[in-house]
Amino acid sequence: MESILDGTLTEAADAIRRRNISALELVTGVLERIERLQPRLNCFIRVEAGAALAAARAADDAIARKDEVGPLHGVPLAHKDMFYRAGKPATCGAEIRRDHVAETDSTALRRLDKAGAIYVGGLNMSEFASNPTGHNDHFGHARNPWNPDHITGGSSSGSGAATAARLAFGALGSDTGGSVRLPATMCGVTGLKPTYGRVSRFGAMPLSWSMDHVGPLARTAEDCALMMSIIAGEDPLDPTASRRPVPDYRAALKTGMAGVRIGVPTSWFGDGVVPEVAAATDTALGILKYLGAEVVDVDLPDMAICTAVGNVLTRVEAATIHRRWLKSRPQDYGPIIRYRLEIGLTMPGTRYVEALNMRGPTLREFAATVFSKVDLLYTPTMPIRVPTLAETEPTPQNLAYIANALTRCTRPINYLGLPAISAPCGFDAGGLPIGFQLVGKPFGEARLLAAVHAYQQATDWHRYKPAMV
């Protein structure tokens, strides 16, 4: 039982299908762990134990009847508390939405339901998905399972912590500047931000229409491939969802690294990288090279542009979404998000239009400069060690410094809309995880997943679990 709880999503789904374990046993085991660890981690905003147990019994009945079942049949998942389910709460980590009951179903959630997944509860997150540390003054801060004094990363704080602590086999997150990849790296799990438009955002709380991406956090690339094979694809309810066919991500895992060209940036991404992160990510790069990748240096366009102009989009769009509440309920926002939103109210319309107009040409320039030479770009996910909650308690004075330090490697990728994956590759001297990031061509998720899968077949960082588990 313990070994299945500690294993991967793929292994758990196989175990249920083969009747090595029942859905009820698996869900019961996860709920017991949640009861034990939630007081220390605060990674759930709401646990739906009764509904999960009922769903598990129904899943076992279906197996007993030999019904045809989906690829996630009976597997417990939990999701950032911003994916709507009609008639159910979705707090968005915010006081303003504390009692909100959703009226629609998130497409991503609906697809996971249809695949047989069992929903265990809503996960903690930064208020309105708006800060990269995971601090939350309304519902309490989620804690890092590797050391509860440290941040989980955000904004999908509970998604990272719950997946790492084996309280869910995988979780949905959203990523506007790094919010899937940062909690993935800080909690030692694998997280994929897909290409803009690859996964429908319908029924997911918007922060910034141009920069939001929905993606999975799980223990392995294989698990992320499984989740992506279910949630990716066109959606008539989301006009920004791409109509490109979805590849077979699981089949593509076998393609390996032979002949794959990996570029190491000569600028931006190496700035400010601390020695422990540099050492771990250099070692991981060496393993990818050993597995067959060709590694070359690659010059980049000015990434500061992507960060700065992307911030204009995020600020203005978020302020537009929140203007009604900024007018009527300003006191119900935490001071940091209110500060960040107010900046958006002040940006000239011309800046916003420029930021939108530049996006296509900037992507084309980046692709011509980088992807004419390499298939993947390799960077640390985060240049610094995982900080403590106390070190990163945000104030208007230190907010820019903290955000820049944490999101330097992730934020510019959102403006470009490119897919990017974070995977664990070691630990710092304090026992907190370190991760690397691979960035791919648009709609190149299959190659990213295959690269990390090859790495995880050769290493076991993804198998480590926090001592408290």
Place this chain on the structure above:
Amino acid sequence: MSAPRISAELLQSQVTAWQEVAFPAERARAIENDVNRFNDAALAVAEDMAFEAEPTSFAQALDDCAED
């Protein structure tokens, strides 16, 4: 190149008038530097591209640059 400086007083009056959000002067002063920093960063590249950048679909650019 720097964008024209935007003052706290202008921010306050614009937000209050255009956005209908109460925006006390002290809050405007607190974010004045951030707004000008964003403006500088955006303007530095946007002006050069203003006549060249087509308002083409970003989705089209993603498709054109996609993995084979």
